Amino acid sequence: MISAEILGGLAIRNNARIVLLVLDGLGGLPDEVTGKTELEAARTPHMDELARWGICGMADPVARGITPGSGPGHLALFGYDPLKYQIGRGALAALGVNFQLGPNDVAARINFATVDRRGIVTDRRAGRIPTERNQQLCDKLRKIEIPGVKLFVETVKEHRAVVIFRAEGLTDQLSDSDPQKVGVPPLDVKPLSDEAARSAEIANNFISQSREFLKDEKPANMVLLRGFAKCPEVPSMGEIYGLNPAAIATYPMYKGIARLVGMDLLASGNRIADEFDTLADNFTEYDFFYLHIKRTDSAGEDGNFAEKVRLIEEVDTYMPQLTELNPDVVVITGDHSTPCALKAHSWHPVPVLLFSKWCRPDRVEVFSESQCLAGGLGRFPATEIMALALANALRLRKFGA
Amino acid sequence: MISAEILGGLAIRNNARIVLLVLDGLGGLPDEVTGKTELEAARTPHMDELARWGICGMADPVARGITPGSGPGHLALFGYDPLKYQIGRGALAALGVNFQLGPNDVAARINFATVDRRGIVTDRRAGRIPTERNQQLCDKLRKIEIPGVKLFVETVKEHRAVVIFRAEGLTDQLSDSDPQKVGVPPLDVKPLSDEAARSAEIANNFISQSREFLKDEKPANMVLLRGFAKCPEVPSMGEIYGLNPAAIATYPMYKGIARLVGMDLLASGNRIADEFDTLADNFTEYDFFYLHIKRTDSAGEDGNFAEKVRLIEEVDTYMPQLTELNPDVVVITGDHSTPCALKAHSWHPVPVLLFSKWCRPDRVEVFSESQCLAGGLGRFPATEIMALALANALRLRKFGA
Numbered sequence: 175m176i177s178a179e180i181l182g183g184l185a186i187r188n189n190a191r192i193v194l195l196v197l198d199g200l201g202g203l204p205d206e207v208t209g210k211t212e213l214e215a216a217r218t219p220h221m222d223e224l225a226r227w228g229i230c231g232m233a234d235p236v237a238r239g240i241t242p243g244s245g246p247g248h249l250a251l252f253g254y255d256p257l258k259y260q261i262g263r264g265a266l267a268a269l270g271v272n273f274q275l276g277p278n279d280v281a282a283r284i285n286f287a288t289v290d291r292r293g294i295v296t297d298r299r300a301g302r303i304p305t306e307r308n309q310q311l312c313d314k315l316r317k318i319e320i321p322g323v324k325l326f327v328e329t330v331k332e333h334r335a336v337v338i339f340r341a342e343g344l345t346d347q348l349s350d351s352d353p354q355k356v357g358v359p360p361l362d363v364k365p366l367s368d369e370a371a372r373s374a375e376i377a378n379n380f381i382s383q384s385r386e387f388l389k390d391e392k393p394a395n396m397v398l399l400r401g402f403a404k405c406p407e408v409p410s411m412g413e414i415y416g417l418n419p420a421a422i423a424t425y426p427m428y429k430g431i432a433r434l435v436g437m438d439l440l441a442s443g444n445r446i447a448d449e450f451d452t453l454a455d456n457f458t459e460y461d462f463f464y465l466h467i468k469r470t471d472s473a474g475e476d477g478n479f480a481e482k483v484r485l486i487e488e489v490d491t492y493m494p495q496l497t498e499l500n501p502d503v504v505v506i507t508g509d510h511s512t513p514c515a516l517k518a519h520s521w522h523p524v525p526v527l528l529f530s531k532w533c534r535p536d537r538v539e540v541f542s543e544s545q546c547l548a549g550g551l552g553r554f555p556a557t558e559i560m561a562l563a564l565a566n567a568l569r570l571r572k573f574g575a
Numbered sequence: 576m577i578s579a580e581i582l583g584g585l586a587i588r589n590n591a592r593i594v595l596l597v598l599d600g601l602g603g604l605p606d607e608v609t610g611k612t613e614l615e616a617a618r619t620p621h622m623d624e625l626a627r628w629g630i631c632g633m634a635d636p637v638a639r640g641i642t643p644g645s646g647p648g649h650l651a652l653f654g655y656d657p658l659k660y661q662i663g664r665g666a667l668a669a670l671g672v673n674f675q676l677g678p679n680d681v682a683a684r685i686n687f688a689t690v691d692r693r694g695i696v697t698d699r700r701a702g703r704i705p706t707e708r709n710q711q712l713c714d715k716l717r718k719i720e721i722p723g724v725k726l727f728v729e730t731v732k733e734h735r736a737v738v739i740f741r742a743e744g745l746t747d748q749l750s751d752s753d754p755q756k757v758g759v760p761p762l763d764v765k766p767l768s769d770e771a772a773r774s775a776e777i778a779n780n781f782i783s784q785s786r787e788f789l790k791d792e793k794p795a796n797m798v799l800l801r802g803f804a805k806c807p808e809v810p811s812m813g814e815i816y817g818l819n820p821a822a823i824a825t826y827p828m829y830k831g832i833a834r835l836v837g838m839d840l841l842a843s844g845n846r847i848a849d850e851f852d853t854l855a856d857n858f859t860e861y862d863f864f865y866l867h868i869k870r871t872d873s874a875g876e877d878g879n880f881a882e883k884v885r886l887i888e889e890v891d892t893y894m895p896q897l898t899e900l901n902p903d904v905v906v907i908t909g910d911h912s913t914p915c916a917l918k919a920h921s922w923h924p925v926p927v928l929l930f931s932k933w934c935r936p937d938r939v940e941v942f943s944e945s946q947c948l949a950g951g952l953g954r955f956p957a958t959e960i961m962a963l964a965l966a967n968a969l970r971l972r973k974f975g976a
Contacts, residue, residue: 176638180658184641532916534604534612534923536948552954554639561640565922572920573637574644574657575664575802 175255175557178414180573181564185416190502190567192417193453193463194559196251197489198244198428199471199512201524201543205479212470212479212514213525214542216486220493221506221527221541228504228529230538231551233559235510241521247509248431252464253415253560254408261434262346262403267336269430271328275405280344280373282402284327284335285352286311286394293359293396298352299333300394308335311394318383323376333394337380344373350400351381360398377402410436411462415564419462422449428466437464446485450492457499471519474512482514503530503566505559506541526551526559530566576656576958579815581974582965586817591903591968593818594854594864595960597652598890599645599829600872600913602925602944606880613880613915614926615943617887621894622907622928622942629905629930631939632952634960636911642922648910649832653812653865654961662832663747663804668737670831672729676806681745681774683803685728685736686753687712687795694760694797699753700734701795709736712795719784724777734795738781745774746805752782753799761799778803811837812863816965820863823850829867838865847886851893858900872920875913883915904931904967906960907942927952927960931967 202212235242235250236257245266246256261269264281275281286308288297303311308329315327315337324340347367351360363377377399384397411419413436421432424444433439438460442452446467453465467489473482496504504527511522525546536550547553551562564570603612636643636651637658646667647657662670665682676682687709689698704712709730716728716738725741748768752761764778778800785798812820814837822833825845834840839861843853850866858864868890874883897905905928912923926947937951948954952963965971 176641176658532604532921534602534914534944535610537945548949550948551639552633552948554954558639561638562922563640565640565642570640570642570922572642572644574647574661575667 175555176561178409181253181561182414184570184573185414185564186569186571187416188567188569189461190569191457191461191463192503192563192567193465193496193501193505194251194563195465195467195496195504195506197467197470197486197506197508199474199510199519200508201511201513201520201522202474202482203513203515203522211543212474212482213486214544216483216490218486218490218541220490222539224493224497224504224506224529225527225538225541225545227535228527229533229536229551230528230541230546230549231526232523232546232549232553233507233526233556234523234553235556239521241519242510243519244427244509245431248428250556251507251509251559252411252435253557254435255557259406259408261406263401264336264346264403265405266427267330267334267401268328268338268405269434270427271330271336272426272430273326273328273336273338274433275338276340277407278342278344279338279340280346280402280404281336281338282377282399284337285398286333286335287396287398288393289360289396295353295356295358295360295396295398297393298356298398302332303394305329305331307394308332311388311391314387315384317387318380320376320379325380337399339376339380341376344376345370346402346404348374348377348402351377352398352400360396363399405434408434412436415560416569417462418460419464420456420460421464421466422452423464423466423468424449425466425468428468432464446488446492450495454495454499470508471512474514475517477514477517479514503528503563505563507559523553524556528562528566532566532568576956577962579654579810582654582962583815585971585974586815586965587970587972588817589968589970590862591970592858592862592864593904593964593968594866594897594902594906595652595964596866596868596897596905596907598868598871598887598907598909600875600911600920601909602912602914602921602923603875603883604914604916604923612944613875613883614887615945616880617884617891619887619891619942621891623940625894625905625907625930626928626939626942626946628936629928630934630937630952631929631942631947631950632927633924633947633950633954634908634927634957635924635954636957640922642920643911644920645828645910646832649829651957652908652910652960653836654815654958655809655836656958660807660809662807664802665737665747665804666806667828667831668731668735668802669729669739669806670835671828672731672737673827673831674727674729674737674739675834676739677741678808679741679743679745681740681747681803681805683738683778683800685738686799687734687736688797688799689794690761690797696754696757696759696761696797696799698794699757699799703733704795706730706732708795709733712789712792715788716785718788719781721777721780726781738800740774740777740781742777745777746771747803749775749778749803751801752778753801761797764800806835809835813837816961817970818863819861820865821857821861822865822867823853824865824867824869825850826867826869829869833865847889847893851896855896855900871909872913875915876918878915878918880915904929904964906964908960924954925957929963929967933967933969
């Protein structure tokens with residue numbers, strides 16, 4: 175792919191506006207009876223209209239055969255090489271609770287867990303304690319002090335929390351304390367590189383103090399840490415593309431990723447209608463909008479075909495409201511596929527629809543996996559979507575004389 | 576892409592001949608009324624015949640979304656990675672006047688400009704002075720002497736010229752003196768790296784002497800320099816491919832790029848008929864021919880749809896003359912798209928037609944953007960065209976045992 179440096183050198187500012195509409199987990203697999211995917215089963219007259227006038231294709235978020243997590247899927251959509259900018263589990267958890275990671279921060283996922291009297295793990299999730307309980311436990315852990323280290327402990331959900339260690343010289347080259355099974359004690363955190371000795375010591379100190387603070391709790395009397403991660407330094411979309419970008423997303427993690435790449439977060443209600451209203455309300459203030467629809471992915475993960483179809487159809491009804499704003503470029507796609515048949519993210523490429531005055535239309539008549547296969551964009555890396563969007567917004571100068 | 580080294584190791588010599596016909600700016604966008612691009616609107620029975628027997632596809636000169644200049648567009652066609660071999664504006668200008676740049680040369684584009692008595696730029700193009708006037712001014716500038724530096728000043732056209740600084744140790748890490756706007760004085764050339772101090776001094780010396788030599792001229796009493804560039808060292812097509820290549824081109828810049836990659840330049844008249852006659856006259860002398868049609872691009876830049884159609888049709892009439900020569904491989908494509916609708920180079924991929932006895936024909940019946948999309952070559956980087964041409968000429972050995 176074209177490097178951020180080269181793209182940055184080509185970017186120019188103008189008044190053109192780009193909307194990137196992401197239906198999370200959009201791509202699907204055919205229903206056994208009808209042979210139609212979720213997107214194909216959905217009645218989407220407005221997206222089909224855009225497909226007829228626009229250009230379609232199939233994008234691979236990371237590479238053929240690779241199932242992306244939400245982090246890599248979104249980074250690719252925003253034009254960042256997901257193999258270069260890897261966001262570890264701990265960092266993603268921190269982004270997910272809107273914690274702004276700095277260069278001296280190492281984050282780790284916490285599971286509140288149950289250990290028996292001998293210290294053997296008996297439940298890695300402490301019976302999935304309620305989130306309120308989790309908050310109380312986090313309050314306790316906030317009393318932990320480690321000299322020279324600033325600590326932050328944040329609730330995620332149920333048994334899941336995140337801890338951030340802040341000190342100069344920390345590294346994330348650390349093994350997990352989570353043994354990933356019951357019947358054994360938690361592991362010591364081990365340094366995975368020569369410079370990691372102090373970081374490991376700090377992590378183990380945190381764990382042993384946690385054990386003390388939680389010893390009388392039931393059932394969550396222990397913490398398991400995994401996915402130690404620093405946050406990669408990511409150049410902002412403003413720097414690279416000369417854009418003034420805004421995000422409309424309802425889930426913390428997507429807000430976190432959006433802020434990581436330098437987007438402003440727009441306050442929005444949780445309904446799909448609210449998100450499109452937020453777009454309309456702020457349309458003159460920014461030149462790039464990332465609008466994220468979460469629930470298509472959730473329906474996919476639940477294996478709820480009918481619900482995913484319904485959600486795609488619901489999104490379709492807002493297309494007239496979107497096009498009425500006269501965006502110069504509209505891109506509709508997903509960050510990965512989440513086929514109901516698999517109840518999980520998958521490696522299948524994701525349909526892409528790009529509409530602009532300057533695209534070269536193809537013969538695609540319906541926004542669907544099968545038609546996108548023959549679309550004019552071909553099969554391509556999702557990391558190239560941003561360059562295409564910028565080009566169609568006439569926001570890229572020519573390369574070379 | 577396959578590196579030049581690997582390709583070079585596979586290349587073998589035989590008697591097969593390849594013709595690469597480049598219609599500059601070939602790709603287009605649909606006319607609003609007919610929905611047809613320039614190529615689709617053109618009647619091209621002979622190219623369509625070649626498409627039926629051959630194999631087609633869509634090539635990206637640099638990458639999706641990137642609009643190539645003529646330099647990168649052509650380098651890609653000749654199989655050179657345009658991101659690796661970047662030709663700066665100054666070097667391209669020098670190539671364009673057939674100046675052979677050596678390793679100690681730094682070239683810069685000159686604009687003859689007008690400054691007022693206080694030295695403020697009032698016209699960056701000095702009213703687009705006639706080329707003859709430009710030649711007289713260049714004669715004056717040739718009197719400039721800088722110790723230790725050999726200087727060359729060459730007219731390009733109207734207000735445009737080029738200066739070449741030749742001395743050991745020069746670098747092109749220099750900022751422009753052209754302020755890119757009126758109402759301000761020309762800028763000092765500034766060194767952009769530690770080693771560039773002397774080069775900047777030489778450039779500023781040239782500019783201040785130019786000011787003296789031109790001070791009584793009207794309206795062109797100043798020079799503005801931009802695009803300082805050394806020419807990348809490019810391995811020749813002979814070295815890489817084992818070809819003995821020749822170029823038939825009427826515009827200096829294309830001749831310059833062709834010579835840069837080691838082609839012989841064949842003398843030709845300016846008409847399309849002359850170029851095809853030159854091909855026929857020299858057909859037994861070389862095994863690779865680059866035949867460049869410039870005016871399709873000019874028509875695109877003028878937004879003259881009918882003229883671009885007419886030119887494509889005119890080129891089509893010479894196809895029988897071309898195939899009568901029995902070339903083993905014919906490739907017909909462009910170096911980039913220049914849609915009349917945009918009046919400029921664009922990022923849209925370029926249709927490619929390859930005809931040889933050994934291609935695997937696809938279902939394309941007409942040489943057009945829409946059919947090439949479904950062609951057997953797929954959507955691919957233009958840098959791979961040369962390997963395909965060589966393969967179809969049976970000029971590449973197998974890779975590995």
